[in-house]
Amino acid sequence: xxxxxxxxxxxxxxxxxxxxxxxxxxxTLSKASGLELxxxxxxxxxxxxxxxxxxxxxxxxxGRIPTALGYRLFVDTMLTARPSLLEREVHALEGQLQPxxxxxxxxxxxxxxxxxxxxxxxxTAPRKPSVFRHIEFLRLGERRVLVILVSPDGDVQNRVVMTxxxxxxxxxxxxxxRLNAQYTGLALEVVRERIRVEVEQLRGxxxxxxxxxxxxxxxxxxxxxxxxxxxERNLLAVQDFGQDLSSLRRLFGxxxxxxxxxxxxxxxxxxxxxxxxxxxxxxxxxxxxxSIVSAPYEVDGQVVGTLGVIGPTRMPYxxxxxxxxxxxxxxGQALSQGRP
Numbered sequence: 001x002x003x004x005x006x007x008x009x010x011x012x013x014x015x016x017x018x019x020x021x022x023x024x025x026x027x028t029l030s031k032a033s034g035l036e037l038x039x040x041x042x043x044x045x046x047x048x049x050x051x052x053x054x055x056x057x058x059x060x061x062x063g064r065i066p067t068a069l070g071y072r073l074f075v076d077t078m079l080t081a082r083p084s085l086l087e088r089e090v091h092a093l094e095g096q097l098q099p100x101x102x103x104x105x106x107x108x109x110x111x112x113x114x115x116x117x118x119x120x121x122x123x124t125a126p127r128k129p130s131v132f133r134h135i136e137f138l139r140l141g142e143r144r145v146l147v148i149l150v151s152p153d154g155d156v157q158n159r160v161v162m163t164x165x166x167x168x169x170x171x172x173x174x175x176x177x178r179l180n181a182q183y184t185g186l187a188l189e190v191v192r193e194r195i196r197v198e199v200e201q202l203r204g205x206x207x208x209x210x211x212x213x214x215x216x217x218x219x220x221x222x223x224x225x226x227x228x229x230x231x232e233r234n235l236l237a238v239q240d241f242g243q244d245l246s247s248l249r250r251l252f253g254x255x256x257x258x259x260x261x262x263x264x265x266x267x268x269x270x271x272x273x274x275x276x277x278x279x280x281x282x283x284x285x286x287x288x289x290x291s292i293v294s295a296p297y298e299v300d301g302q303v304v305g306t307l308g309v310i311g312p313t314r315m316p317y318x319x320x321x322x323x324x325x326x327x328x329x330x331x332g333q334a335l336s337q338g339r340p
Contacts, residue, residue, distance in 0.1 A: 002049075007078065009033055009045050010054060014066045014074045018314055021239055023063025068279025068288065068313060075276055075317050086322045089116060097334040102126070106228050109307060109331045114231025116323045119238075119311030120255070121230045124265050126304040126335060135179050137172035145172060152185075227258045227265070240289060240312040247289055254287070265306040268294040274321050279313045289313060293320040297328040299335045307331065 002010065012033040013024045024032075026042040037045075046064055049055045054070035057063070066074065097105045097112075106125050113121025136148040143166050149157040167175075183194070232255050235241050241248050254260055264282055268275045274295045280288045293315075294308030307328055309320050 002052075005035065005037070006045050006049060008035060009042065010049055010066075010070060011074060011078045013046075013049075013055060013064060014070060014078070017065055018316055021314060023058055023065050025063040028063070066313075068281065071278045071291070071313055071317075072281070075278065079318050079321075086116075086319065086326065097330060102335055105331060105334045106305075107230075109327060110228040110230035113307060113309055113323060113327055114234060116327075117231075117309040117311065117315075117320055119234050119309050119315065119320075120232055121307070122261060122265070122310060123228050123307035123331070124262065124269075124305040125226045125228065126299060133184060135176050137167075137176050139167065139169045139172055142166050227261050229255050229258075229261075235311070238312050240314055247287075250287065251290070264292065265294060265308065268308065269296045269303055269306040271296070274325050276317065276321070291315055291317075293317070293324050295324045295328040297332040297335075299332055304335070305331075 009029060013029055016024045016028065016032055026039045026046060029046070030037060030039060030042055033042075046055065049070070050057065050064065052069075053067055054073060055064040056067050058065060097108055103125070106123055110121040110123045113123070115121075133152045134150040138146040138148065140146050140160065143163050145161055145163055145167070147157075147159050147161055149159075151157070186194075232252060235248065235251060241251065264277070267282070274293060277292045277294075279291060282292070289312060290310065291313045292308055292310050294306055296303045296306050298304065308324055309315075311320070
């Protein structure tokens, strides 16, 4: 627990460091805080904050900088909502989001996030609901079966699977008929759960084919999911990274890999509102020098994707939160309008 004096000095120190990027000394803190405290008193408070792990002292400077823990306390308890011109900035770009072109909405949203933040914008494309309307199994040869899965909107997925044992066509037709009768129209998450419950009661061949069908649809869904990233080169201009080539290599490796980002954004999609990961808090993307501000976006009341801003821990969090929040609402509105 911090007293008001310590909280005020920590808030001032974080704000100064975010604005200037330079370690903050006791003299600067004394002037900026507006508190009538002696330099000795301020140094004592800073020593206490350092002992608590909220600030740290770089070897090359007598000043202090916030730690990830200090940023977290600042974001959670000290951010103040102030009037902003951000709505005007965002809406000046709103015309880029053409409702009748969903893929361009996603691409332009990533570019908007990057342009407004001066960091990296990232967004996942809308997920299609994992539901099937009809399934068929066709025997291709010994233990080789073609799985045909038809979605409610008519999309057809085909995949050849290897089965544990050989089946004739009549057995495959019987299995498909049973699946169609019991599971057509259900979300695959529901089907998967029922499989776990019912698999003991089913004949082995039907259970195996059912599992194969779910796997085919899962594989297709993972291919559909895509991450659009914009503004990676903005990080080259960030002084926190510019002199550290190893950090830059790791960051650009993250953007190329994308799988880590997908897992992180999937976690964010299950939260309500804006979510913030500071300095390696996420085990999915454990970068100490990186922060991610993200939020899910909805179409017709359903969460279908996630977007966010990736930048250094020394980012103006209040502005990033507003950028992500407003953009998520605009993307949801544009995609909802574009639906038939």
